[in-house]
Amino acid sequence: MGVRYANASVPAVHDVDLAIEAGQFAVLLGPSGCGKSTLLRTINRLVEPTSGTLLIDGGDVRERDATELRRGIGYVIQAVGLFPHYTVAQNVGVVPKLLGWEQVRIDARVDELLRLIRLDPARYRDRKPRELSGGEAQRVGVARALAAQPRVLLMDEPFAAVDAIVRASLQDEIARVHRELGTTIVFVTHDVDEALRLADRIVVMNAGHVVQTGPPAEILEHPADDFVRDLVGVDAETRRLALERPLIER
Amino acid sequence: MSADFIAHVGAHVALAGSALVLALAIGIPLAGMAADRPLPRGLLLALAGGFRVIPSLAILTLALPLLGLGFRPALLALVVLALPPILVNTDVGLRAVPRATLEAARGTGMTERQIGTRVRWPLALPVVAVGVRTAAVEVIASATLAAFIGGGGLGDYIVGGLQTANLPELVLGAVSVAALALLADAALGYAQRRLAV
Numbered sequence: 462m463g464v465r466y467a468n469a470s471v472p473a474v475h476d477v478d479l480a481i482e483a484g485q486f487a488v489l490l491g492p493s494g495c496g497k498s499t500l501l502r503t504i505n506r507l508v509e510p511t512s513g514t515l516l517i518d519g520g521d522v523r524e525r526d527a528t529e530l531r532r533g534i535g536y537v538i539q540a541v542g543l544f545p546h547y548t549v550a551q552n553v554g555v556v557p558k559l560l561g562w563e564q565v566r567i568d569a570r571v572d573e574l575l576r577l578i579r580l581d582p583a584r585y586r587d588r589k590p591r592e593l594s595g596g597e598a599q600r601v602g603v604a605r606a607l608a609a610q611p612r613v614l615l616m617d618e619p620f621a622a623v624d625a626i627v628r629a630s631l632q633d634e635i636a637r638v639h640r641e642l643g644t645t646i647v648f649v650t651h652d653v654d655e656a657l658r659l660a661d662r663i664v665v666m667n668a669g670h671v672v673q674t675g676p677p678a679e680i681l682e683h684p685a686d687d688f689v690r691d692l693v694g695v696d697a698e699t700r701r702l703a704l705e706r707p708l709i710e711r
Numbered sequence: 712m713s714a715d716f717i718a719h720v721g722a723h724v725a726l727a728g729s730a731l732v733l734a735l736a737i738g739i740p741l742a743g744m745a746a747d748r749p750l751p752r753g754l755l756l757a758l759a760g761g762f763r764v765i766p767s768l769a770i771l772t773l774a775l776p777l778l779g780l781g782f783r784p785a786l787l788a789l790v791v792l793a794l795p796p797i798l799v800n801t802d803v804g805l806r807a808v809p810r811a812t813l814e815a816a817r818g819t820g821m822t823e824r825q826i827g828t829r830v831r832w833p834l835a836l837p838v839v840a841v842g843v844r845t846a847a848v849e850v851i852a853s854a855t856l857a858a859f860i861g862g863g864g865l866g867d868y869i870v871g872g873l874q875t876a877n878l879p880e881l882v883l884g885a886v887s888v889a890a891l892a893l894l895a896d897a898a899l900g901y902a903q904r905r906l907a908v
Contacts, residue, residue: 507817532820542815546833555819605819615818 462513464499472511473499475669481647481662483612486639489649490656490692491666497649498617500666504647505534505615517613532556535606535614535644539621541598543590549575549601550586556609574604577641578634596627603635607644616648620655632658653693657681657700665689678704720887723864726782727854727891730789731847738794739839742801743832756802759795767792767853771860785854785862792853793846800842804835840903847899851892855884865891 462479465472474496481487489497502508503515506527515522522530543552553574554567562570572582578600590598599619606614616635620628636659639646650656656663657677665672665680665688673685681701684690693700745751767788774784808831816826858866865887872881 505818507814528820528822530820531818536815536818538811538815538818540809540811540814542809542811542818544812544816544830544834555821559820559825602815 462503462510462515464496464503464508465511472669474503474510477513477671479664479671479674481645483645484643486636486646486648486659486661487664488656488660488662489647489664489666490653490660491651491672492692493651495666496669497651497666501615501617501647501649504613505531505536507531532559532609533611533613535608535611537599537602537606537614537616537619539618541590541602541622543593543598543601543605545590547590548586549580549588549590549593552590552601553604553608555605560609570608571604574607577607577638578604580604594627595623596631599623599631600634603638607638607642611644613645613647616646618649618651621650621652628655635659654700657704665692716883716887719863719865719867720891723851723854723866723888723891726785726857726862726864727789727847727850730786730793730850730854731843733786734790734793734797734846734850735843737790738797739801742798743805746802746805752802755798759798762791763795765791767856768859771856775860780861782857782862784860785857788856789850789854793850796842796845796849797839798842800845801835801839804838804842805831807838808834837903837907840899840906844896844899844903847895848892851895852888855888 462477463472463475465475477500489501491497499508503510504517504522506522509523544555547555550568550571553571557567557570571586575582575585580597580600585593585597585601590601593601599622602619606616619635620631623631632655635646635648638644648656648659657680660677662674663677663680664674665685667688673680673689675683678701680689681693681704684693741755745755770788770791771784774787778784778787812830812834813826816830821829854862854864855866855869856862857864858870865884868880868884868887872878872884
């Protein structure tokens with residue numbers, strides 16, 4: 462599969478042949494401009510492939526209505542993008558409302574999700590986004606993406622804008638959510654440690670194509686080429702040791 | 712309060728109100744359609760800038776041969792006066808909505824229409840409201856000019872007072888127009904604060 466933007470001399474993404482299994486936590490890892498966000502955005506058709514096809518559950522995404530497709534796929538971005546004129550509850554309830562759920566069902570779902578991301582519904586339901594910290598806002602962003610029980614959750618550098626401590630706790634949360642819900646997650650990051658920490662499977666990208674895919678340990682122990690070796694860096698040995706401890710203890 | 716005075720206030724409000732409603736009906740959809748199209752947007756903003764520098768009295772005079780005396784040329788001049796702040800503020804309001812917010816809206820599966828009605832326009836509205844408020848005050852103040860071409864309104868007292876050197880009549884006209892403008896400003900200011908996010 463490939464994507465070439467109009468007026469671009471080189472394709473943003475080319476010759477990608479990739480399958481992500483249901484329930485997997487897949488991380489697209491690579492430097493900025495490597496095409497990882499573009500590749501992610503083809504999944505919910507925010508970007509259309511200019512060649513090749515993209516299948517979800519065996520069906521070509523281009524044969525489905527784009528808005529209907531997106532309502533079944535959670536999407537979280539770095540800038541969060543909460544609707545500032547909506548309360549936390551209205552933000553989380555956006556997709557269920559688009560799907561025409563009854564209000565009582567939406568309310569119940571909102572509270573359930575706020576508890577899932579560990580924000581007390583009674584305290585947070587009626588707040589406006591401007592009354593949230595960066596970490597809280599991103600938690601609400603995750604809750605919004607999960608609201609209609611999507612089978613796939615797309616996350617585009619979701620934790621890049623928060624400080625290291627908040628990032629670590631958000632990483633723990635998303636790992637836990639993944640374990641509890643079993644949602645397929647495709648996660649974009651340029652942060653090697655974040656990728657190693659979260660991924661079942663890492664997809665290393667450079668200059669628009671996939672360089673290597675595999676579980677974190679394999680990427681560390683058998684980097685496919687110099688690019689991957691440089692990316693995981695001289696700390697590969699320490700990172701490999703860190704992997705041996707289960708996430709929950711870290 | 713004499714029936715004559717009330718009739719003049721009524722005529723003034725009718726003229727200014729029609730001009731404002733007309734300018735809103737033209738300006739908001741126009742700016743909305745042009746906001747994401749560079750060429751129409753450039754032309755529209757240039758037009759708004761042009762309208763802004765033409766004196767209302769000049770438009771009145773130019774409209775006279777086409778529309779004759781009275782209400783209609785006055786209305787045209789006032790619509791031209793009201794359009795720039797409405798066009799510019801609608802444009803600014805729509806374009807100030809963060810890209811991330813629109814991207815998120817698209818990502819949740821809203822249709823383009825839903826993005827407009829549920830996200831983009833509600834977020835632009837407070838800025839649009841500032842333009843409406845500016846336009847309203849300008850139109851109420853300038854509707855006074857209509858009296859020069861027989862358009863009626865509170866300007867009649869000012870023109871009449873000037874011609875007959877009748878100071879109380881002149882002051883009555885001036886103070887009433889000022890009071891009306893301040894009243895509209897306060898009312899729309901309240902509405903605008905209610906709209907703010």
